[in-house]
Amino acid sequence: MRRTTALIGAGTAAAILITGCSTGEGTDLGGTSGGLVAAIAGEPDQLDPHMTTSYFAFQVLENVYDTLVEPDENLEMQPALAQSWELSDDQLTWTFNLRDDVTFHDGSEFTADDVLYSYNRIIDGELSNAWRLSAIEDITAPDEHTVEITVSQPSPNLLSNLGGFKGLAIVQQANVDSGDITTKPIGTGPFALESYTSGDSITLTANEKHWAGAPQIPSVTFRFISEGSTAIAALKGGEIDWTDSIPAQQVEGLSADSEVLTLGQTPSNDYWYLTLNQNREPWNDVRVRQAIAYAIDRDAIVQATSYGTAAANQLAIPVQSVWYTEYDTYSTDLDRAQALLDEAGVGDLTLDLMVSSDYPETVTAAQIIADNLEPLGITVEIRSPDFATWLDEQNTGEFDMLMMGWLGNIDPDDFYYAQHHSGGASNAQGYANSEVDDLLDQARTETDADVRQQLYGELATIIADEASYIYLYNPSVIQAWNPDLDYEVRGDRAVRFRDVSFGE
């Protein structure tokens, strides 16, 4: 041990030599004067908003691109590139009036043709977000600053599909045609790409001409720091101003450090669930599914997967949402579970539980679930293939039970339709209830918000009662930043820096 001390001593001496020559206090990195340095947990795979599926890419692109409309902090849609819109009386034609003072970062003018090009690119290319535009029958541009969208049926969720996230960003055709979009994207957003150093960082500079006004900070540098402890040390040391690369187990300790950092935490619109394959016996018996819903210990799962930072939930939509419905049927009750199994006449079951090694929290949860079900005589065999294999097995119905999450939901339709409509694209569990189908179809086209809310509350309750999905929890969005920074965490995980400023 003595030599370790000596080594640290030698390192200290070297450090003094090095720091002795530096200017300023702490560990000023230089070159970012007045700008914000944010650490994200990984490097984007590419920067084409229509092609990437990486959250790291969207964290950057949120600041580079605009959408036609965009969600405010309550996730209600507000004007963005479209300054207003009208809906025809038959609810089938949406007319968007575009701003006429918007330019792309290269100085070229933004017009209705750019909107047409962007949406047609997604639809014609059958890109991964094409389903968000599936209700659209036709898009036209009557003039340079007007876009008309015709839908096949009333679509109250059209706005959230168009503006929910930057996967529907308005891009520039020249940028796509040149192929530069993957590394040098040109948008209309509040910041323009300045430089990209592979493996290290992306720097954006403020777009002084942005329609929402010039950002308050001159630049944003996104650094890629995957190791959470390093990001936290960098934040405490003043090297960075913001990060979401935070290990959940450190959250409790960090909340005590309010002098050097501000910790922000809010439940997200993401949800994690279990589902049983209803095309197989005995899982097609609602009582067996309910038994499992009563047997699992949500609090233990929340504690193990998120160190208590997630919020246990029995329906998909989190408590802070305007669409939240109260529901608390399933408390952990082994006697009730056993009684339901007895009623269904089954015992000594073996259950194949499929989770994915790409989502470690599913593996952790699976171990607890196996433990929870053991007293009922259910032997859980856990499988954890990589996610691509997981998707294949889900689609071919090769599972008894699986666990996964739905991320990036905004409109209530995102939470329920594809998952529980008998013809839904993601109804791998084979749930079919004509009453729920009717409610889903009706809610999808209902334009009165109050009626819509009531419909979703009703159908969500039926889905949970019949255990089509057994809901577990909504994870939290956890971010930390320099206390001088004026910033708010958003439930949709959008990292928007255009309105932030350094106080002092």
Added chain:
Amino acid sequence: MSAFLRNSTVRFLARRLAYSAIVLAGVMVVVFSLVHLVPGDPIRIALGTRYTPEAYDALLVASGLDRPLWEQFFSYIGSAVTGDLGVSFRNGSPVTVNLLDRLPATASLAVVGLIVALLISVPAGIWSALHEGRVSDAIVRVSSQFGVSVPDFWMGMLMITLFSSVLGWLPSSGYVPLTEDPLLWLRHVTLPAVTVGIVAGAIMTRYIRAAVLEVAAAGYVRTARSKGLAPAVITFRHIVRNALIPVLTIAGIQLATILGGVIVVEVVFAWPGIGRLVFDAVAARDYPLIQGAVLLIAALFLLINLIVDVLYAVVDPRIRLS
């Protein structure tokens, strides 16, 4: 004499080059087999949630996996020889460009790390051997055992906590190219290099101690002693000078090991080097990039070994002809 020397040096070099080429060819075969040995369909796995039938076909053709195996093999070898290692599944850019972009950062870290390792191990190893059996020897041996056993991520965290968080002297992460700002480069490279250097230095200390002990027991040292030479002269002129020859080999091996094994340290310090590239490539199942990185690291390993062997032959002519 000089003609003979040059002639044998050429022969030696030719033999070593041929040997390296054979090893490299073997590595290529193994690396090529990688994609074909992976369970499941590599294209499907690489696409993950981005899967559509169109994307699948496009990537299948782009990666050449639709062609017969033998054709793929010869085309891979042919391209690799000319420096074309294919394109990354993840971002579609050439693997060679990706790797060369990251090489300077890793080279900086490896070279400075080796210097730190030498600064630690040479004095510690010599001191320990010359004080064999005494308390100071025991301390060096125990702490080098400690250095060998400590995981490098833990050492890195310790460095960051102490020098960045508590003392605030050095940045915890990031990289600035040497050509851009030498001082800033040094500030950034110090913590990761010390982390790498402590682990490598601990290993080297043990080799050096053994080498010095062996030389100290040699006949010519006894002769020198019996001649009544001053202990300092014996120590430095006879023992240390001769003992440092094997250090060259160890330093070479360590440099190659560091180059290939800095993945964890690069991740901890957010260092944009090849190790981190491999880490990301594995996470994204970017097989062309993994293949390319393995090939590059193997080639560097062989190159360094070749250089070490040549230097060795220059320093100690007896070894050359064996």
